[in-house]
Amino acid sequence: MSAPAPSPLAIVDATPLPRQEEVLTDAALAFVAELHQRFTPRRDELLARRAGRREEIARTSTLDFPAETAAIRADDSWRVAPAPPALEDRRVEITGPTDRKMTINALNSGARVWLADFEDASSPTWSNVVLGQLHMKDAFARRIDFTDEGSGKSYALRPADELATVVMRPRGWHLPERHLRDGDGTAVPGALADFGLYFFHNAHTLLELGRGPYFYLPKTESYQEARLWNDIFVFAQDRLGIPQGTIRATVLIETITAAYEMEEILYELRDHASGLNAGRWDYLFSIVKNFRDGGPGFVLPDRNAVTMTAPFMRAYTELLVRTCHKRGAHAIGGMAAFIPSRRDPEVNKVAFEKVKADKDREAADGFDGSWVAHPDLVPLAMASFDAVLGEKPHQKDRLREDVSVAPGDLIAIDSLEAVPTSAGLRNAVSVGIRYIEAWLRGLGAVAIFNLMEDAATAEISRSQIWQWINAGVVFENGERATAALVRSVAAEELDAIRAEAGEESFAAGSWHQAHDLLLKVALDERYEDFLTLPAYDHLTG
Numbered sequence: 155m156s157a158p159a160p161s162p163l164a165i166v167d168a169t170p171l172p173r174q175e176e177v178l179t180d181a182a183l184a185f186v187a188e189l190h191q192r193f194t195p196r197r198d199e200l201l202a203r204r205a206g207r208r209e210e211i212a213r214t215s216t217l218d219f220p221a222e223t224a225a226i227r228a229d230d231s232w233r234v235a236p237a238p239p240a241l242e243d244r245r246v247e248i249t250g251p252t253d254r255k256m257t258i259n260a261l262n263s264g265a266r267v268w269l270a271d272f273e274d275a276s277s278p279t280w281s282n283v284v285l286g287q288l289h290m291k292d293a294f295a296r297r298i299d300f301t302d303e304g305s306g307k308s309y310a311l312r313p314a315d316e317l318a319t320v321v322m323r324p325r326g327w328h329l330p331e332r333h334l335r336d337g338d339g340t341a342v343p344g345a346l347a348d349f350g351l352y353f354f355h356n357a358h359t360l361l362e363l364g365r366g367p368y369f370y371l372p373k374t375e376s377y378q379e380a381r382l383w384n385d386i387f388v389f390a391q392d393r394l395g396i397p398q399g400t401i402r403a404t405v406l407i408e409t410i411t412a413a414y415e416m417e418e419i420l421y422e423l424r425d426h427a428s429g430l431n432a433g434r435w436d437y438l439f440s441i442v443k444n445f446r447d448g449g450p451g452f453v454l455p456d457r458n459a460v461t462m463t464a465p466f467m468r469a470y471t472e473l474l475v476r477t478c479h480k481r482g483a484h485a486i487g488g489m490a491a492f493i494p495s496r497r498d499p500e501v502n503k504v505a506f507e508k509v510k511a512d513k514d515r516e517a518a519d520g521f522d523g524s525w526v527a528h529p530d531l532v533p534l535a536m537a538s539f540d541a542v543l544g545e546k547p548h549q550k551d552r553l554r555e556d557v558s559v560a561p562g563d564l565i566a567i568d569s570l571e572a573v574p575t576s577a578g579l580r581n582a583v584s585v586g587i588r589y590i591e592a593w594l595r596g597l598g599a600v601a602i603f604n605l606m607e608d609a610a611t612a613e614i615s616r617s618q619i620w621q622w623i624n625a626g627v628v629f630e631n632g633e634r635a636t637a638a639l640v641r642s643v644a645a646e647e648l649d650a651i652r653a654e655a656g657e658e659s660f661a662a663g664s665w666h667q668a669h670d671l672l673l674k675v676a677l678d679e680r681y682e683d684f685l686t687l688p689a690y691d692h693l694t695g
Contacts (some may be wrong), residue, residue, distance in 0.1 A: 163187045168280045168333045177287045186350035190342045193386055197327055197343055200379050215448040218561045223418045233482035234420055234427040235399055240319045240365045241428055243547035244484055244523035245539035246532055251276040251599050252286035255300045257293050258309040261317045263529040268318040272348045273325050273372045274609040275599040280333050287351045294359050324348030326373030328684055332694045357396050368402045375411045377418035384423050401426045408433030409440040413470055413564050416477040429484030432471050435610035442617040451568040453625045456578030457614050469563035475520040476554040487516035487524035493601045494530045513538035522548035527606035574622050576629040582615035584647045591668035613685050619676040637677045
């Protein structure tokens with residue numbers, strides 16, 4: 155029986171962009187249409203399943219390793235496919251959006267891998283979506299350069315053997331791409347648009363370059379969602395005549411539910427799996443989101459007070475290393491988000507010490523690599539992993555059989571001694587407003603208070619505000635977390651931003667929109683699953 159003809163796609167409500175015809179070809183759009191027709195119904199079912207699971211967590215305030223997959227966890231015989239040469243050594247990875255300058259700087263950074271991000275570090279404006287794809291094509295063809303209009307400095311690619319390997323991250327399953335619709339007017343999932351355009355245009359080219367189509371998979375919540383991605387990979391490779399198993403995927407374990415299904419996720423993707431990553435910021439967001447009404451025992455303190463040495467975070471990361479190495483996969487550590495300051499050496503000194511301690515700990519724990527957000531941190535992280543790995547590409551031989559994690563260890567939030575503070579509330583409000591304003595202007599990776607913030611940290615900020623209000627948290631100064639207090643702090647922070655930016659610059663921004671949107675997602679009685687959903691309405695409305 156032949157497959158039904160794909161529904162036509164149309165670009166809607168979009169001003170034509172320079173060279174968009176190189177990305178939005180009829181053949182590429184037809185391929186995306188096929189992905190959409192075949193796989194969007196299952197994506198919709200899995201999103202509905204997320205809601206049901208969240209209801210169960212609200213009822214029980216607990217999670218456990220799935221009983222139905224116990225045999226997979228108990229079977230010691232299976233392994234993921236061997237890593238291709240380009241992904242054998244991943245000791246330092248740099249992350250960032252796919253604008254033209256970042257593309258060149260990330261590839262030239264000295265990191266072994268660049269996470270080319272169409273997700274949390276990229277605001278999904280139509281321009282970012284299409285031109286990001288164009289920059290990928292240009293980079294692989296070595297026809298990309300950039301001149302800074304302010305400084306006059308020029309940027310160009312280094313020799314091919316000095317460039318980072320690209321691992322592309324599409325959007326999560328929840329976000330639509332409203333500029334691509336089928337004949338019925340249904341928006342294509344952003345994940346399928348990003349994956350489909352990238353794979354269609356670059357898979358063959360990457361193979362010719364000795365690399366391959368490699369992906370990071372974000373926001374995964376279950377092994378069923380990993381199975382969907384695997385089916386997409388099988389179809390896409392067959393459709394374009396690419397050998398099965400060419401695609402390699404690294405899954406971000408950045409949701410609390412996925413932490414209980416690490417082995418199952420690797421199993422579902424075993425012919426295409428490359429590793430797992432400890433995505434710490436989204437992971438904290440997921441804990442707050444899922445256990446937001448679980449009572450005082452689940453109230454997280456200030457974001458910056460939750461370090462990776464917290465017992466429940468140690469349980470998460472050590473279980474990830476053990477799981478990966480047991481199955482022959484890479485274990486990739488978390489983000490160093492610090493942005494070096496050119497004006498304050500003392501800030502740099504303190505921050506570098508913290509970054510070094512973090513990367514030293516990850517390397518000692520058995521991770522095979524880790525993330526940084528700025529090229530200046532690449533040598534620092536590299537030194538931490540060089541000291542442990544030497545000439546070895548990874549340390550998968552460290553099986554970490556000493557690690558034993560019980561279900562309750564992953565959600566032992568009450569083991570923390572830190573508590574929410576009034577300064578933490580103010581920081582959450584300020585970061586939230588500043589980040590959302592930049593996101594609405596098309597910037598997804600934003601330097602705020604010497605940290606590279608992305609959508610994940612904004613999600614934590616607004617979720618903690620929501621949780622603290624609903625839990626009736628009382629701060630050290632005697633003030634109770636209330637909607638009225640948050641509105642007062644938000645007004646003060648908006649005034650501070652106006653004074654800092656100046657009236658003309660403030661008026662040119664989207665500050666009031668950002669302020670109102672933060673208050674909506676932080677104060678509404680109904681918790682919004684993702685801040686980026688109503689924010690996307692602003693982008694496309």
